[in-house]
Amino acid sequence: MTQATKTINTTKFSKLEQGKVTCFFNQTLITDFSANMLSPNYWQQKDAITGSAQGRGTTWFVAYNDNNNIQHDWVLRHYYRGGLMGKINKDSYWFSGLESTRAACEFALLRHMQTLQLPAPEPVAYRVIQHGLSYKADLLSSRIQHAQDLVAVLSEKALAEDVWRRIGATIKRFHHHGIYHHDLNSHNILLDDKEQVFLIDFDRGELRTNPVKTGWKLENMARLQRSFLKELKKLEQFYFTEKNWQALLRGYQG
The missing domain is CATH 1.10.510.10 (Transferase(Phosphotransferase) domain 1)
Incomplete structure (x- = not known):
């Protein structure tokens, strides 16, 4: 068994629910997780934003230091709509269950690709915030280095x-x-x-x-x-x- 496979098999994921906010995160990577980690303000306050990229919205590059003082470089992305609909409703989606949200689906797919050892980002955490019958969402994933x-x-x-x-x-x-x-x-x-x-x-x-x-x-x-x-x-x-x-x-x- 390769070291990569061992790491994947021992990865632990946890769910955090706080009122209308639901998060799912890689407990192996983050031992001090909070829902605020899915907000740019959290990283701005820690002076931990290392860069950004512009698309439909701003994608943030952030640095996280774990308990062993090892730095992890991550990508924080908010889910935005594109096209004509995006001009009317930029980031709210119909809520039909947590597992059907854009964030949960992408997170699950990234997890699956990790088990296949495909060259794609590692999932770190996601956040879904419900607003009545709609939701907004954010995703943290690993940054591909250099x-x-x-x-x-x-x-x-x-x-x-x-x-x-x-x-x-x-x-x-x-x-x-x-x-x-x-x-x-x-x-x-x-x-x-x-x-x-x-x-x-x-x-x-x-x-x-x-x-x-x-x-x-x-x-x-x-x-x-x-x-x-x-x-x-x-x-x-x-x-x-x-x-x-x-x-x-x-x-x-x-």
């Missing part, structure tokens, strides 16, 4: 063919295990300083185990290709060619 998304990387340099093949092979690993990524695009694929590949942001992702239905895999790949072409048109410098895409496909099909 990594940039493909848009940032390809804006600076071209990638070797073997890296493109490795990107394709990594996506294939997720698909092989039935992991559906709802928004597979060039922003949600990371490369670290050793050019290892990771996938992030599994909001609305699913575990799909029906071997007959494989169309979603082709749709995933088509979406990814469109995202590369979109960045190619938008950015003045973006190192992406049809040859790169074919190398990615070879890695995926290999």
Whole structure:
């Protein structure tokens, strides 16, 4: 049994309920958990925010020191709506049970991917706050160290063919295990300083185990290709060619 497997098997999760607030957290990582850890204000007061990124809302990068004074780098994300609906109702969702919330579903999927040792963030905690028949939610997950998304990387340099093949092979690993990524695009694929590949942001992702239905895999790949072409048109410098895409496909099909 590998050390990674041992760590996964000994991980303990706990539930915290305080009135309208329900949290679920990795007790192995956090021994002093509080619901406030799912709020940026908590980390601001501790001067523990190490950075941020802009998307539909602000994603916060935070640092947590455990009882052994070991620093853990995490990502704090609030769930926001996109599209036209997001302009009307930016972050409230219909509540039909805790396990059906966006946060609980993504957390569960991340936990499952950890058992498969897939290169994705580790789940740390989530929070759901009920407001009558609706809810708002937040998620804490591990930060991939020394990594940039493909848009940032390809804006600076071209990638070797073997890296493109490795990107394709990594996506294939997720698909092989039935992991559906709802928004597979060039922003949600990371490369670290050793050019290892990771996938992030599994909001609305699913575990799909029906071997007959494989169309979603082709749709995933088509979406990814469109995202590369979109960045190619938008950015003045973006190192992406049809040859790169074919190398990615070879890695995926290999």
